[in-house]
Amino acid sequence: MIFTSPGVLWAAPLAAIPLLLHLLSRRRARKVDFSDLTLLRRVLAQALPRTRLRQWLLAAARSGLLLSLILAYAGPVFEGAAVCKEVRPDGACGISDTAGAGDGLDLVLLLDASYSMGVVDRGRTRHAAARGAAAELLRSLRSGDRVACAVFTDRLEGADGRLVWMSPGECADLFGRSSPGWRGTDFLPALRAADELLQPSSGRRDRAVVLLSDGAGHGLREPRAPWAPGIYRFALDWPPAPANAAVAAAGPDRKSSPDKPVLRAAWWACCRGDSVLDLWQDRVHLSAGAVQLREREETSCALALPPAADAAVPEWHGRVELRPDALPADDAFFYSFQHARRPRLLALHGSPAFLKSPAAGYFLKELFGGAKGRLLEWDADFLGLERLAGNEPGGLRLSDYDAVAVADFQSVPPAAAAAIELFVRRGGGLWILPGARTDEHSLGALADWAPARIGTDTEAGFDRGFRVDKATGAFQFWRDFELDKVAWGRRLGLVPRPGAVVWLQTASGQPLLVSGGHGEGRVAVWAVPLDAVSGNLPVKPVFAALVPAIMSLLRPPAGRAEAFSLKVDEPIVRVWGQREAAPARVRVVSPDGRNTSLAVAGRKVEYALTQKPGLYSLVEENGGRSRVYAVNLDRTSAESDLRPAASPPWRALGSETLSRDFWLQVRGRDGRGAAVAAAVMLLVLEMILALPRAAMVLGLFLVVAAPVSAQQGDRFVWTQLKLSAVCKEIRPDGACGTSDTAGAGWDPYPDAPREITDFVGAFTSILVHPERRVITLKDPELFYSPLVVLAGREAPPELDAEDIKRLRGYLAAGGMLWIEDTSGSAASSFDRWVRRTLQGLLPEAGLQPLDNDNVLFRTFFFLRSAYGRVMVRGTLEGVPWGGRTAVVYSRNDLLGVWIKDPLGRPLLPCLPGGEAQRHNARKLALNIIMYSLTGSYKADAVHQPYLLQKMRSGAP
């Protein structure tokens, strides 16, 4: 026999408690004074041996009951071992071989450590429950069994993809160290490894794999994969998972901008419901909003973020979180993203009056950042060209800018030209904007690589209108501008270099705007001064479109925000670009606060220890910049969907009863039923022994002989008929509205029955029941009463057909009806009712006077005639039916003679005969009862001596 929970057997000594209590109970006896112990001693002497035996049996039964329950909880399994030859697709055994029983078991236990095992069921995680079940199963293994254990997620953890046999203790240690990780689930690698280990095992041994997992469908990515034959496969069966929701994603919204950052969060839920979405930035709680959860549907919303604290570094990081539910691990999603900073333009001018109206600088400054705010995406600084040429200290670095504009210049100093050339070659942009003093020599060294040189055909005089040569990019949709109304007084003739692109031309076809490349940079050359003196372009609407169009030629449009998001175990890789200064070392701060210093090699650094979800900060040492990476759980494996797999290749076993169910499936028959049956039998025995015998007999009597109980055993019960009131009107709700209480006088003398039964008990051998029984004709107890008494002064309600039928059936079955008219008058409504009813009840036998020699006058006492409280009629009437008098009708108020006052004196006088009449009336009542019980047996008088002797004892 195997016990699936052998630890419960430690409770077996508890079974001795009843025996101990029995032994100790003698000391707890209560002391009671009692009058006389003679009878008690005699009873005890007779019952003592039996009582002691009963008590010991009782204690033994209770001990056995406890022992049986403990055995049942220990989960006994009777071995009827069989080796499985063929396992069905559901993991159960199809064909077994009983000849091979007893060669041991090869068992592989695979513990799921994916984060979905963190679901909380009944106060503990599924991982903990699975670990507990495995420990119990390990304890139930026997010496000939082998076991291999492993922890798996979407891979087999820490075993190089292979399994090895180990001792149950090592298995328990391995599982004891395990905890739910942060990876997803894939059953396939673990099951494959188990198959590889078990396939070489002997065919005479049982082979089984127990998947200690949630068995969710997200882990079974290949349900139809072929499995090795002859191996039991089991998984744990769980109660339906509670509702679960997860944040599926969080990142910058498409409409997000550095000025108006917007985060888009998406969530998924198994079931319909409501939750709250919390938005955190770093460690600051920003907002909380109610969200609707839709069943198996992903929903998203946009969340506004505050502006970046440092406008130069427009980055945001934090987390989006749903309120905790069944699986807390997937309720948070970390985000980190960065918008590119605003591009910067350095406008170098050669005229001190460049920024004053009507010079071009005035209009450009208004456009880039005037009093009305910035109209362009660019920030601009305006400096004199000499500042660059002089190379003055002041922190002016061209590398801080994305483009340089050289405007209104007469000449470009060589040093400045060299700096600009280097700037452009490294990827910067250059806009050459001529002024009134600019001529074909002004470009100087710039002319060597500019996309167009200024020719000699500088024109003077007003020219009007221009056209778009390439209507692409920023030059689309210019048709709405009145380009033909633009006029200028001076235009430089541009000679494009080969490869340069002409974007705008004058109406006569002369190039106005030419762009080209130099190194990694871009250069644009504009042909017309932009001051208001030289033309009207600065005051035309097209000016606001022209400038950004030119700027777009210098630098590509800024892209979308860049997100720094990774999955767990995905390394953080940071590569510095050519225009960035790469540090020598960086420091990585993980979510748990751990610092790791890393050396930068080849402008690249890599950090691989991203095993937990959270925000990882990569900080450049020596006060450099930092970047935050968001590491999240892998959401692509649908780990949040906890539905069990459909048609899995295993059989589910209860997580609470794994050990018992496992051995039942693999080895044999459940012994719990036998233990419980024994417990029930012992419980019944205990109840039989514990209950007082009288209570037990009463219980048996009620159960087995309930119908007979109406007869009150062998005792005579005074049974009185109650004809209830008749309902004359029934209300709509079914209740009685108006009732006829004519039948309420069914009980004219409530105390008479007690007196009569006392009298019968005192003067005859009939055992009487002290209480009377009141019934209706529809009462089933009617048929358990040999005599039914109907008394009244007024007419009761008419009997319906069913009442008539039942009463006739009662009389036909041997019952007797005693009708007593207590009105004491010669013509009463009750009398009329009786005659009318009997006519309908027994039409074949009419009511007739009973002769004085009727046996009814001799059944106990010898009487000559009828008596009663009054003498309305000198004889009784009756209905002879079936050879006997089935109905006896008295009109002399035979019940009235029994009524007494509280002091025991007769209450009503008997007229006209006085007490002698009362005495005879009592005798007549007894005779009627005796007749109902004995019929006409009063043919002999052998019992007379006994009766006379009894009468001498005090009979009246």
Add this chain to the structure above:
Amino acid sequence: MKYLDPVALAKLSNMSLGLRRVSAEGPLAGRHRSTAKGLSHEFAQHRAYVPGDEIRALDWKVFARQDRFYVREYQSENILTGMVLLDASGSMAFSAGGRPAKWDHACRLAMALSYIVLAGGDSVGLATFDVQPREYVPARATFGQLEVLDDVLWKCRPAGETGLAAALAAAALRIKRRSLVVLISDLLGDAEAIVQTVGALRAQRHEVMVLQVLDPEERELGYEGPILFQGLEDGRQLYCDASALQGAYREAFYRQQRLYEAGFNSAAVSFMSFYTDRAWAADLAHFVGRVR
């Protein structure tokens, strides 16, 4: 009086034992027929004349018809002597469940019956006993006797063991003439001996009534679990599981009761059990009604 208040007396005034038919012996003339022939208005029989009879007793009409001397005899009428025998053993002090003690109940019954007997013009006396007679009050036919009886009962306290049969036999020795003997006791003891003793009283032509006073607990033994009983009479203890013995005890009790009923019925002794949880006056009225 301690045991009879005016309300009780009012109830008792309507009760009578109906002992008119009971013959009596004694020197005092009363309303009961005497077993001896004497002077009265009620003719008893004719008897043949023997020398020494008074001549005035001769029935001359019979002599005229039959020519033989006959003497007319008349029924003598005496008062009835009632003797209340009250059990004062320790068991009568028992009470349970807040009910009055059996002793108080029995005293009230004794006083009530004494009153009824006195109201009928008869005399009544009292004898208390345990293993042997204790108090004895000779019979008297005056209502002042009630005060005497009440005082005696008030001073008497139940104690000691019972030897009911022996005590009854001893008490019976004091009752010389034919009398009404009322035994009030719990009848806890050797039932057969008690019935035999009562039968002996009846055989002495006494009119005997037995009133058994019991507490319901003595009938039901309604205790649960292990109990250490201590007897009120002998002070001895008895350990038992009351729950286990309940059934057997009740059976034995009812068997004993049936023995009393059958024995007393066969000896033509009026018998009734009075329980302390019921009103004594109502039960007494019922008993008196049965006796009549």
